[in-house]
Amino acid sequence: MTSISKETFPWLRHYAKDVPYEINPDEFASIIDLLEHALNTYPERTAYVNMGKDLSFAKLDELSRHFAAYLQSLGLQKGDRIAIQMPNVLQYPIAMFGALRAGLVIVNTNPLYTSREMLHQFKDSGAKAIVILANFAVNLEKIVAQTDIKHVIVTQLGDMLGFPKKLIVNAVVKYVKKMVPGYHIANEVSFNSALSIGKEKTYSRPNVSSIEMAFIQYTGGTTGVSKGAMLTHRNLIANVEMNAAWLAPMLKDTAVPIFITALPLYHVYALTVNALAALRSGGMNVLITNPRDLNAFINDLKKYAFNIFPGLNTLFNGLINHPRIGEVDFSSLKVTSAGGMALQKIVAENWEKLTGCSVMEGYGLSETSPVLSGNIINGENRIGTIGVPWPSTQLRILRDDETWAPVGEAGEICAAGPQVMLGYYNRPDETTKVFFEDESGRWFKTGDIGIESADGFFKIVDRKKDMILVSGFNVYPNEIEEVVAQCPGVLEVACVGIPDEKSGELVKVYVVKKDPELTEAKIRAYCKENLTAYKCPKLVEFRTELPKTNVGKILRKALREEEMAKLKK
Template sequence: METSTAKYPWLKFYPKGIPYEINPDAYPSLVELMEEGFRNFSGKAAYSCMGKEMTYGELDTMTRNFAAYLQSDLGLQKGDRIAIQMPNLLQYPVALFGALRAGLTVVNTNPLYTPREMQHQFRDSGAKAIVILANFAVNLEKVLPQTDIKHIIVTQIGDLLGFPKKQIVNAVVKYVKKMVPAYSLPTAVSFGDALNRGSRSEYRKPTLSGHDLAFIQYTGGTTGVSKGAMLNHRNMIANLEGQNEWMKPGMSTDGQDVIVAALPLYHVYALTCNAMAALKTGAMNLLITNPRDLNAFIDDLKKYKVTMFTGLNTLYNGLLNHPRIGEVDWSRLKITSAGGMALQTAVAERWKAMTGNVPAEGYGLSETSPVLSSNPVDGTARIGTIGVPWPSTELKIMQEDGTEAPQGAPGEIWARGPQVFTGYYNRPDETAKVMEGEWFKTGDVGVMDEDGFFRIVDRKKDMILVSGFNVYPNEIEEVLAKCPGVLEVACIGVPDDKSTEAVKVFIVKKDEALTAESVKAYCAENLTNYKRPRHIEFRTELPKTNVGKILRRALKEEEMARKAR
């Protein structure tokens, strides 16, 4: 990549010491990166979950045993697909790293998928094996005949918590809370048995290159049918090398870093920025199994003085509005990373006021492993932007006519770099729609300011057309997030005979005294006429993905169904 600040104005804002380029071939594959991490940090804690810590050395042993089981006992070969379907538990990194050490391709799967969604992903990926939490096994039973899955490994929540906690947790979950519906999977093997058998089997390190497929990471499906983004070992190594350099100014120098892993590891953000990145630094991931239980979440935060936190707007907003958040000690917090959705200025400013730490918002997609850009983590983050491109990464803003937009003008964000995926699995037609040579067309509308910092305006498909004017939901949500009495807000366009579309907002109240009239009055002061919501609906909650991203698509579908009635 050229280093001209005329062409790449963001380079002059790179934190001191961070290189403009990284080496995506620093390791032959992720296996060598893992082995290095296990060796360098053997005695340090790698993960903590429900009060149980697991060291890098223990993780090394268990992942080796699991890999040996997959190879020797199940006969899985390099490149075979294996699905993993569970929330954040100690079993997840064991299954994840074990599968990669066996040379398999990992298919991360949302455990809250319906049977229909599971069937699509399993059939589309051609998964031959699955590691699944018992709580969701009944759904697997329903779709198993329609898949290629031959090998099933079932785990329970407490399996790696040690005696007697394992027995207590598993009994409470199954018999007291009744969270495990009855299922019948006669050929299934327990996770513990798999590890035991693997300990007696031979492990053979596979020969892998950077171009071998590491993950089929399915897109969230928020803009249509979920597609499998193919991420190879080189894609992931490129992002990990970039993250390792970018985060250095904020890394702890007074002990081991403790990273909050509240986002699920099956999501590409936490997969790379939590699970994989820790192998480079020896950090400990504090696994939060159910981040929606904010009371339990805060109890976990109180156990450690966390140094890094990865999350997204709804998560930070929820914590900020919880009455017990003041009990947490933030004195060692050095990095707050925000991604997954737009970080609202009101939330960022409140987080800074509470913790003293400026959130560094970044940007990326499943197709880019995921990170493309980020704000600096040295305290110079610019709230309201997604920062500047990472090392070896280029972004540009393209207009509809195929020309590059002038600085300050909106257009679609195109990206180029070694972390950009190789395409959608078995979907060359969909791949062709988003690739222009080496450039990936993100589908997001953004602008680059005069200093080279980028801002997301909105998704192209979410843009609202009001009487010929473009209205971006992110802007409306950003404004209303600052309206007194508003806890959460989502904005969509609805059909309108006079103006093509009209703006509609859905609001969750923080103050029950909030009214539609007061919202309209606030908008009148802060938004030009065509941007003001014509329709306001109050809700007790908004539809969200399991990660916590608000689903505008679900709200649009509700509106369409309502109109059809």
């Protein structure tokens, strides 16, 4: 790869004197080493807090070790995959770090997935075990026999909250709110039982190298098939080191950083910039289980002098406009980072006005662990751009003819750096499609169209892929079309994203009927059964025909252009 220098890469002129051009991606040999460093260095500090319950680094050490020993006692070997399907609760870091300490590869799974979505992910990854919240176990029951999963560990929401709060929370969730549908999974083990069993077992630390897989992070594909990005220990450690270097000037007077963790830990953004970054700094993560409950969220914000708040546009906007937001003390806030979707200028301005803290917009993907670039470098923050590349990271603009574009010309953003994935799990064909090699090295093709300014700031102007971005989550039209096409009465379907002030984009489908009795309600009900909520179409339009090429391919672009024309009127 081309050596990084100010002469070669103009963005380096913006670097502050205390931010290095390059980081050491081998600072720790594995995430296990990073974890052990934190456990040994900060044992008395609080690592996580959730629903008023603290979990110290010492307790995280103890419980994750017990869980690792339990997993090993099941006969699970280094490299075996384990799925984790939970919201932000204390069980998550215990299970995650326990699995990593056992040498397993984690398959992070959205708790809101339907059985259909779960089945693909579990079969594709070959997961042999799962840790799942009881609320979602009914979906697992429907498909577990079709997977390689032999070990099911079920936890309830309040399991780590201690007596009597554990009993109260679990009873309210199950019997009052009725949030745990009945299910039966043979030989399931409770999370607390797993910890008790593991306590009596011997833990054996595996020898894990930096280039071995740590996570399989699933992301959509242009074919509609979700693909697993293979992220190594080195990939993630590199991004943690980049994050630490980038934020150092902003946190220089912060001894023990407190992170607000409202983004889900199963998402690679929170995984890296919250969970793993806190290991590096000995910081505390305030886990927000349900960030949509803004009243409860604000109650949590009021309890802590937090310093770091990663989020996304919709989350910040919701808080800004909440009538109780004035009760929150933002005086300790040093870093607000935005990713996952475009940051709107008005939201950035209102957030800074409210908190006194500028929003640092960045850019990344599941395939890049995730962060590639960021703003607020040497005091400069250009809202509307994705900033400049992080240390040891290179971005370039590629033309369609696979030559490099000059400054100011639009093309596909390509990235290189130690945070870029190995490839897609069991998908060598898909891996080949997203990498480009030339004399300067191996480049990952992001699928986003961007422009580099003369002084090195990058801006996204469009997406090469048809991906729809809903509140920070990727939605792929082919998957939606595949589901809707199976709804009885549908002849043809097309799916596009429509701009939306609240979520960034929303999903719209255009349907040609085979059955004249087909209704919008029937389509919505079918989608609800087969797609997680953020993927479900918010708009359904019936048509007698869809625009197509001369060979019969549906033209999504034409439909998008129609919608944009409507918005301009």
